[in-house]
Amino acid sequence: MDRLPMWKQLLTEQFLRTAIKAPSKFNIPIGSTRFSLEQMCKLFPKDSSVNIRKISLAGLKAEEIKPQDEATQLIFHIHGGAFFLGSLNTHRAFLTHVVAHTQMQVIHVDYPLSPEHRFPTALNALFDVYQELLTQGIQAKDIILSGDSCGANLALALALKIRNEKLPQASGLMLLSPFLDLTLTSESIRFNQKHDALLSVETIQTGIKHYLPNDVDVGDPRVSPIFDDLHDLPPTLVQVGSKELLLDDANRFKEKAEEAGVDVTFKIYTGMWHNFQMFHSWFEEGKKALADLAEFAHEQDKD
Structure with missing residues (x-):
C-alpha cells in the first residue's frame, strides 16, 4: 500500500474509533446519538449531477x-x-453517488425506527411501500431491493415476505455489510471486534434490545433472516469488508443462499470496516465497491 492511502486510511479509522465506536460503549441518549450521526454524515460529499425530490410513499x-x-x-x-439510527439525512450523500454510477432512480424512505416502533413495524411499513410502488405501475422486474447493515436485514426480510405473500419478486437484491443474525453467533464478532473501526458489539446489542419485543426470539427467521429458507430469492449481491464485525454474517449467507439455488455475487474488500461503501470518495476499495454495485445493478436490467 502506498504511504498516502495508508496514512489516510489509518487516520480515518482512528477518527471513527474516537468519534463513533468509543462513544457507543456508553449509555448516550438516543436523540443525542441520532443528532451526532447526522452531523457527521454531512462530511460526505454529494454528487451534484443528480436530482433530489421529497415525496411520500405509504x-x-x-x-x-x-x-x-x-x-x-x-x-x-x-x-x-442498528434499527434505531439512520435517516434520509445520513444516507443521502451516498445514494446520490449510487444514482450517478448506476444512472438508475433510487427511492429512500424514513422507515419507523426502534425503540419507538419495534418489530414488525418497520418491515410491514417497507412492505407497504413495495406494494405502493407496484400499485403505481412500476414493474417488479424494474425494482432492485437494497440495504446496508440492518437495512440489508430488512431488505432480505422484505424479499422473503414478498415471496411468501406471492407478490411479484424484485429483479435483484443488494446486501451491503449485512447484519443478518441477531443471535450474534458469527465467529467474526469475536475475531474482528478490535479490527472494525466503525461498529461495536455494544451498538448491535443496543439495537437488538430496542428492536425486538419481549415475545420475539433473536433466532426468529423474521428478524434473523439468515435462518429462513432462502429459496426463490432474486440474484443477490453481497459486499463486505475483511475487517467487519459482521463478516461471517455475509459468509454464512453466501453459503446458505447458494445451497438454496440463489445466484449470489459475493465480494470481500480488503482492509475495509463496516459500511465502508459510504466512505467511497476517499478509498479505492470503496470506489471499487460502488463500481461493482453498478455492474451488478445493470446486469439485473431486464429491458
Whole structure:
C-alpha cells in the first residue's frame, strides 16, 4: 500500500474509533446519538449531477433521487443504523453517488425506527411501500431491493415476505455489510471486534434490545433472516469488508443462499470496516465497491 492511502486510511479509522465506536460503549441518549450521526454524515460529499425530490410513499417520508436522463430501473434502498439510527439525512450523500454510477432512480424512505416502533413495524411499513410502488405501475422486474447493515436485514426480510405473500419478486437484491443474525453467533464478532473501526458489539446489542419485543426470539427467521429458507430469492449481491464485525454474517449467507439455488455475487474488500461503501470518495476499495454495485445493478436490467 502506498504511504498516502495508508496514512489516510489509518487516520480515518482512528477518527471513527474516537468519534463513533468509543462513544457507543456508553449509555448516550438516543436523540443525542441520532443528532451526532447526522452531523457527521454531512462530511460526505454529494454528487451534484443528480436530482433530489421529497415525496411520500405509504405514509412515510421519502426521497426520490434521479439521474439527469430518464431512468426506468429503480433501486429501493433501506438505510442501516442498528434499527434505531439512520435517516434520509445520513444516507443521502451516498445514494446520490449510487444514482450517478448506476444512472438508475433510487427511492429512500424514513422507515419507523426502534425503540419507538419495534418489530414488525418497520418491515410491514417497507412492505407497504413495495406494494405502493407496484400499485403505481412500476414493474417488479424494474425494482432492485437494497440495504446496508440492518437495512440489508430488512431488505432480505422484505424479499422473503414478498415471496411468501406471492407478490411479484424484485429483479435483484443488494446486501451491503449485512447484519443478518441477531443471535450474534458469527465467529467474526469475536475475531474482528478490535479490527472494525466503525461498529461495536455494544451498538448491535443496543439495537437488538430496542428492536425486538419481549415475545420475539433473536433466532426468529423474521428478524434473523439468515435462518429462513432462502429459496426463490432474486440474484443477490453481497459486499463486505475483511475487517467487519459482521463478516461471517455475509459468509454464512453466501453459503446458505447458494445451497438454496440463489445466484449470489459475493465480494470481500480488503482492509475495509463496516459500511465502508459510504466512505467511497476517499478509498479505492470503496470506489471499487460502488463500481461493482453498478455492474451488478445493470446486469439485473431486464429491458
